[in-house]
Amino acid sequence: GDKHNNYSRVYLREREMKRRLQKKYFILILGYSVLLLLIPYMLDYRSKSGHIKYGKQQPRCPDLGMWNNGDKFSNTTDTVEESVVNRTQSKIHVYLHATWRTGSSFLGELFNQHPDVFYLYEPMWHIWQALYPGDAVSLQGAVRDMMKALLRCDFSVLKLYTGSQNITTSFIFGWRKNKVICSEPLCEAYKRNEVGLVQDDVCGKCPRKDIKELEKECKKYRVVVIKGVRVLDLGVLVPLMRDPALNLQIIQLFRDPRAVHNSRLKSKQALVKESIQVLRSKKQTEKYKRLLLPNKRGNRAENYVSSAMEIICDNWLNDMMLMMNAPLWVKRNYIKIRYEDLVLHPMEELKRLYTFSNLSSFPAMDKFVLNMTHGHGYSSDKPFLISSRDAKEAIFAWRERLNIEQISQVEDYCSEVMRQLGYQKNSVDQT
Structure with a gap:
């Protein structure tokens, strides 16, 4: 009986040791597996954090909004771009x-x-x-x-x-x-x-x-x-x-936006499709709603061409502001x-x-x-034909061809563009 009890105790002890050993192995294997899974993420995070901390991130496409910070963007790129800008290439x-x-x-x-x-x-x-x-x-x-x-x-x-x-x-x-x-x-x-x-x-x-x-x-x-x-x-x-x-x-x-408007009206039939595409690019906000709605007093082609003129002036102004801060x-x-x-x-x-x-x-x-x-x-008679012409007449033809209302309208929504480019507003006396 005593001998049987001793064998039982030894058996149970060995079984308990095996169970503990299996548990340790299981924990070790589980920990190793988790570590293998975490290593790539840790390396990736370390790489990214190191790049942000020690390197200068260069966006694939330039963030144009950063130009508004003056020389901040310029300082990070001018040294890189210096070698790019070379007109003797x-x-x-x-x-x-x-x-x-x-x-x-x-x-x-x-x-x-x-x-x-x-x-x-x-x-x-x-x-x-x-x-x-x-x-x-x-x-x-x-x-x-x-x-x-x-x-x-x-x-x-x-x-x-x-x-x-x-x-x-x-x-x-x-x-x-x-x-x-x-x-x-x-x-x-x-x-x-x-x-x-x-x-x-x-x-x-x-x-x-x-x-x-x-x-x-x-x-x-x-x-x-x-x-x-x-x-x-x-x-x-x-x-x-x-x-x-x-x-x-x-x-x-x-x-001069007034000369552009005059020339666009002269060739309005040829510019209808392009004007529609330009107008479709803008949401009908309050600013453009009056322009996008047909004007009963004019024909549809003239309305489209005239409405697109305001968007063109806005685009010009955006380009000038972009270059001013570039x-x-x-x-x-x-x-x-x-x-x-x-x-x-x-x-x-x-x-x-x-x-x-x-x-x-x-x-x-x-x-x-x-x-x-x-x-x-x-x-x-063909407005898109390249030909010899009187430069002064080409410049000031809008004064004779546009009425007071048309001139005032262009000067109103293109006023800042005209100021930036040095075009003087018209006056009733001059007209």
Whole structure:
């Protein structure tokens, strides 16, 4: 009996020790498993906290709101961007930032004529046409992506906005006026180094070349210039300006809002679709409600075009405020020009534009710009046609064509833009 009791006690003791040992092993295995699960999170947290504490976070896209803090943003980026901003690089890209009826076609032609420039006239037109009636703001991302591809001489992006994959040079908007497309080696109609307007009927006879051939020509040029009116917010282009491979520079064109309004009314039928897209980008707040509602006294096309003018002035003011608070690396790659200065002082302004774009002027271009600004009359019956005209008449034509009410309306909702750009308000006596 005693011997049996001893065996029982030993058995129970051994069983208890095994149970404890199993429990320890279980706790050790459980703890090890938990540790394995926690290590990645701990390392990730440590990496992030260390990056925040010791490193300078650079957002993928610049936070434009930070520009309002003055030099705070500038100090963290200027040293980085200093090496990016270099106009002596072999390839320079320029965007002519404008809006409708500001004289942008004439400005673009000064680059279209230069033998060292590959020029594209409003290529983002294809986006607005294909995605109509999309509102202007929602199309900004697509516009920027297309611009980035085109500046790199990648024209395959155009295939996204046509039903065919086999597109030719005749698909490019404004191709009949394009000096590269209408000159050797793509066409024998013109010589690239000879200055002179391209005629539609002459260029229309040029053979249609595959888009790949145009890409090859684009890559030969050291300066690529795009003119457009479909970027409503200059801030959209800042990521492209930060790209060191693009070396993007921006020339923004302004014009007296009263002259712009007058010109827009003159060509109102051609601007209805664009005006609707601009108006769709704004919510019908109290500020815009009176403009978005049709005016019984005027026709629908005139109402749309007139209403969009207020939004255009707002966009101009936003661009000016953005540049006023921008870092130095942005300001170095941006200049603004007034249409009035360009046509009244064409030689001086042409030199300034070419110097900014790392281009050289020459006698034939000087003669060209003088002839284009010293013609007869305001404009032809076709408002989008580039032609020689009397600069002074083009500048002040709005005084004779707009009535007092129209002038007062534009001066009212564009007053701050006019003040910033140096345009004096009209007076009853002058009228």
